Each structure stands twice: as C-alpha cells, then as structure tokens.
Amino acid sequence: xxxxxxxxxxxxxxxxxxxxxxxxxxxxxxxxxxxxxxxxxxxxxxxxxxxxxxxxxxxxxxxxxxxxxxxxxxxxxxxxxxxxxxxxxxxxxxxxxxxxxxxxxxxxxxxxxxxxxxxxxxxxxxxxxxxxxxxxxxxxxxxxxxxxxxxxxxxxxxxxxxxxxxxxxxxxxxxxxxxxxxxxxxxxxxxxxxxxxxxxxxxxxxxxxxxxxxxxxxxxxxxxxxxxxxxxxxxxxxxxxxxxxxxxxxxxxxxxxxxxxxxxxxxxxxxxxxxxxxxxxxxxxxxxxxxxxxxxxxxxxxxxxxxxxxxxxxxxxxxxxxxxxxxxxxxxxxxxxxxxxxxxxxxxxxxxxxxxxxxxxxxxxxxxxxxxxxxxxxxxxxxxxxxxxxxxxxxxxxxxxxxxxxxxxxxxxxxxxxxxxxxxxxxxxxxxxxxxxxxxxxxxxx
Ligand code: GLN
Numbered sequence: 292x293x294x295x296x297x298x299x300x301x302x303x304x305x306x307x308x309x310x311x312x313x314x315x316x317x318x319x320x321x322x323x324x325x326x327x328x329x330x331x332x333x334x335x336x337x338x339x340x341x342x343x344x345x346x347x348x349x350x351x352x353x354x355x356x357x358x359x360x361x362x363x364x365x366x367x368x369x370x371x372x373x374x375x376x377x378x379x380x381x382x383x384x385x386x387x388x389x390x391x392x393x394x395x396x397x398x399x400x401x402x403x404x405x406x407x408x409x410x411x412x413x414x415x416x417x418x419x420x421x422x423x424x425x426x427x428x429x430x431x432x433x434x435x436x437x438x439x440x441x442x443x444x445x446x447x448x449x450x451x452x453x454x455x456x457x458x459x460x461x462x463x464x465x466x467x468x469x470x471x472x473x474x475x476x477x478x479x480x481x482x483x484x485x486x487x488x489x490x491x492x493x494x495x496x497x498x499x500x501x502x503x504x505x506x507x508x509x510x511x512x513x514x515x516x517x518x519x520x521x522x523x524x525x526x527x528x529x530x531x532x533x534x535x536x537x538x539x540x541x542x543x544x545x546x547x548x549x550x551x552x553x554x555x556x557x558x559x560x561x562x563x564x565x566x567x568x569x570x571x572x573x574x575x576x577x578x579x580x581x582x583x584x585x586x587x588x589x590x591x592x593x594x595x596x597x598x599x600x601x602x603x604x605x606x607x608x609x610x611x612x613x614x615x616x617x618x619x620x621x622x623x624x625x626x627x628x629x630x631x632x633x634x635x636x637x638x639x640x641x642x643x644x645x646x647x648x649x650x651x652x653x654x655x656x657x658x659x660x661x662x663x664x665x666x667x668x669x670x671x672x673x674x675x676x677x678x679x680x681x682x683x684x685x686x687x688x689x690x691x692x693x694x695x696x697x698x699x700x701x702x703x704x705x706x707x708x709x710x711x712x713x714x715x716x717x718x719x720x721x722x723x724x725x726x727x728x729x730x731x732x733x734x735x736x737x
Contacts (some may be wrong), residue, residue, distance in 0.1 A: 292432070293322035295338035296383050300430050306411055308403045309425035312352045334489055335380035340433040341425045344385040345392055345468040351382070355468050356400035357390045359595040359613025361665050369466020370501065371435060371494045373478050378493040383431050383496045387421030388517030390615045391585065392442055392470045394418050395687045398678045399617045401406070406674070407449060409712055413509055413671040416446030422480045423450040433490050435482040439470050440573050441666075441691025443478045444703035448666035448715020450706045453487045454480045456691075458723050459641040459698035460505035462491075463498030471580035472503075473697045474573075484704065484733040488512035492723060507723050515726040516733040518641065523557030523731060530566040531690055531717075539709035544665045547706040547716045547735070551663065554734055559659065563651040568644045570685055575628050575641035576696070581618075582625030588613065588644050591687045605722040620681065649697040656721050661731055665690055666703040666715030694719055704736060 297315060304310055322337060330336030342348060349372075354360045368376065376382075389399040397420030398406040403637035405420040408412040408428040415424035419436030421448035426434050436443040438456035447454025457476045462477045469475060478534040479490035493514050497506045527548060532541050552558050561725045590609025597608030613620070628637040657663060668689055677684045694701045699722055706716035716735070720728045 292337055293318050293381050293383070296431055300383070301430070303428050304430060306406060307408055307424050307428045307430070309387055309421040309428065309430060310341070310384045311354060311356065311387050311402055311421070312574050314351055314382050318381050318383055325379060330379060333379035335375060335378040335423045335493055338380045338433055339383045339431045340375055340380040340435065341383050341386045341422060341431040342372060343388055343422050343434070343436050345388060346372055346435060347439060347466045347468070348382065348385065351385065353385065354402070356388045356402060357392050357618070358595060359588050359609070359612065363594050367466065370463035370498045370613045372466065374494045375435070379703050380433065380493070386425055386434060387420070387602055389418035389420070389617070391468065391581070391618050392418040392437055392439060393581070393617050393621055395441070395445055395684055396678065397421060398674065399615055401615055404674060407671045409451065409671065413672055414449065414674055416449035416671065417441040419480065420446045423447050423452055423454065424480060426450070426452045429643045432482065433486060435477055435494070436480050437467055437475055437477050438695065439474045439577060440695050441688045443480060443686065444691050444701060444715065444717060447480055447703045448713065449671040451713030452480055453484055453702065453704045454478065454701060455487055455491055455728070456694060457491060457495065457725055458505070458700040460503055461723065461725065462494050463501040463504045463701070465498055465500035465549045469584040470638065471577040472584065473580060474577060476713055484729060484736050485513065485516060488516065488729045491589045505723070512726060512729050515730045517730060518734050518737055520551070520731050520734045523556040523661060525551055525556045525558050526559050526561040526655050526659040526662045527558060528563045528566070528662060528664055529595070530563055535689060536665060536668045537670070537709070540665050540667070540669060543707045543714040543724065544716060548663060551579070551731070551735060557616060561655050561659070563655065563693065565644065565647045565651050568695055569648055569696055570689055572641040572644040572648070573688070573692040573696060574624070574685060575637050578621040578625035578647065578716070579628050579638050580625070582622045585618070585622055589657070606617050645696045648693050652697045652699055660727055662719040664717055666717040667691070670709050670712035670714060690717060698722065700725050700728060702732050704732045706735070
C-alpha cells in the first residue's frame, strides 16, 4: 500500500499539488518493519495517511503553508499524530493547505496551489484542500485535516470525499498550530464513512496536554454502522435551502433528503434563525483569536528571521516578510476588534451572537436527532474566481461556520453530482453525537 501511495503521488501530484513534504524513506522503512512484525491489534496498521501541514511532526518539516515556517522542524509529535502512529498508520507526507488554515480554496498557500482532482481548473476547497484532494486523487486512503470554520467539510464536499468535524473537545488540539483556539478541531478525511469512523476512533479522547479536550468516553464508532435509521428524527433548516444556495446544489440535497426518508427517517422543516449572523460573528472571533495566537511568530522562536541589527525592526520585518496577505488581513482585523474602545462593539457583540447561534441548535436538538442540509452553497469554484474578493470567499462558509461556533459535530459526505461536480451532504449532530452521524451517513452511503 505504501509503495502504491508513492507511485500514485509520482503519477498525479505534479498536477494535484496536494503534498508539501514527503516522508518517503521513513515511510518505506516503517512499512517494511510492519510487514515483518505483523499488525497486532492496531486498527490502522500499514494504512497510508497524509497529515495536514499545521500538525507538528517530529523531525518532519511543518510549514502551515507559510513562508514564516518554511524551515521549521518540530521537536515533538502532535497528539493526533502520536495516536495514528500508535495505531501503526504510515505517514506518507504533509499536506498542502491555506496559509495558517486561513482560506477556503488552498490558494493562500505560500508554496503552490492544490487542485481539485475532478477538474484541475478548480479549487479543492480549503483550508484542508491538500487533505481532501490527496484522498480524492487516490494518493492516500486516510488524511487528517483541521476545521475552524469549515476547513474539513468544505474541501471534502468539493472533492467528493467524507470529512468529519468532531465535537469541540473530542480530539486533542495539542500540537496543532493554533488558528482560533475556541473553534479549532482536528478530524478525519477518507473515502468511506467506515474508514472515517476508524480514523476518529484512533485520534479521539482526553489528553492531559490539552485542557479543553473532553473527559468523555470514546464509543466504538464502527459498531454504530448498523444501516438502520428507522425513526431517526431529521431536521432540515429552511435557511440551509434558502437564499444564496445554488439551485443545482439544492436539487441534489433535496434528493438526498428523500433518500433518508425512504430509509425510514422522519423529516421535519425547522429554523436556525440566527444563521445569517454566523459569518460576521465568526470572522470577528476567529480573527481576534488568530491575532493573539500568531503573536508567537516573531522571528525569534520559530522559522524565518529578517536580517537587521535592530530588535523592533527585526520583529516587524520578519512578520512583514513572513506572513502572506490573508494572514495579515486577519491579524489586523483581529487586533482592531480587540482594541480598547472597539472591543464591546465587535468582539463582545460577536460572542453574544455566538451564544444565540448555539441556542438555535439546542432548540432544534431538543426534539430532533440530526440536522441535515448542504455543506456548501456552491460546488467547487474556478481557481482565481474568488481570491481577490474576500467577502465572497468568506460567504462560502455560510453553512459550516455555525457548527464551529456552537461546538457541535458535523460530517460532510458525497451525495451526487451537480453539473458534473461533487455535492456534499452535511449532517450536524448533538455534542458528542458522532455515533449518530456515522450511523446516518453510513446508512445513506449504502
Ligand atoms: N474558510 C474559513 C476561514 O478562512 C475556515 C478556515 C478553517 O476552518 N480553518 O477562516
């Protein structure tokens, strides 16, 4: 399998550009050793996996697709990396992404633009665009991504693969390069729902290195794949099939909902009335947290340092040269929103909106098991189409962002094509309700 992964990468990655760094020598050695020792009870034994390049990997370059970390070799493994290693998965390489996970198209990568394997003129989505593209192109069977506002689900939708954003706290954030700490979650991207369940099984659970990781027992996800969803109460928010969503996407999603109904689910229309405030609230909160988190990149502790004798000048130059435009935009926006005199009007207000959005979900989940709708308002757009228009780019996250603000889990799975491009069906669950998501997604996929 590992040989095949590298052969496939050799064949297609010149076009797809999913990988930033390969781990070829070590991967082949590990695979060989495993052939000799056998798998034991490891659940991912010998499985080729790609790791998003914002997860630190000991001795393996970790760039966040940024110039400022171009030569950064971490001293330790992120907990998720340690956990897939413990299950004997084999790291094939580090995957392309938007710089510091800021973006929806992988176009803000400092190094190269990943492409959508379905149509190389189109984006794979982002920020985990390399992860979704690598799985879709058959380069790896498993990939890890991170999702702060949609970055696992949106690229999974665009590339026709399965992506899960777990409940906030389900998976340790230790060793992920922080973007927005109250929103970030790591999760699996795979071809099938079953594979996805195995990878979440491997990475979920309490970690003493991350105080926000939850002390909630990890269920056996594969055991949830019963194929039976009779009587499941499914809510369809009218905002998710309303204004701003492409007609062709709506049509595909309506057909998928019919399919769930024919499997025995009970469908009900509901409202998430504060959804329309999610994008503005998110961009205040995420940028505010990012502006604080990215303060550590000062030219001293990590990565690229500008040449100058003056200390303040060195900070300024290192950051000016090291960060790309989108990252700078977020730092400026966040610093502004947190500054005295503006804090109450922006940051505090956004936090209040966040609570309202969370309450919208709680109300629906009082008498429904699942919320269903599209993952994205459109299918994959053309490279270059939105990159000069941040507001249009941000609007892409309309349907994914509320989930992060509320901290609940959601999965995107392929549900057919619109105009020849994959459409993602999004299923949103109760906190720690990943089992129900897998059960419903698996029943649908069959
Ligand atoms: N597209 C969103 C952003 O740019 C989400 C990114 C993410 O989930 N990492 O912030």
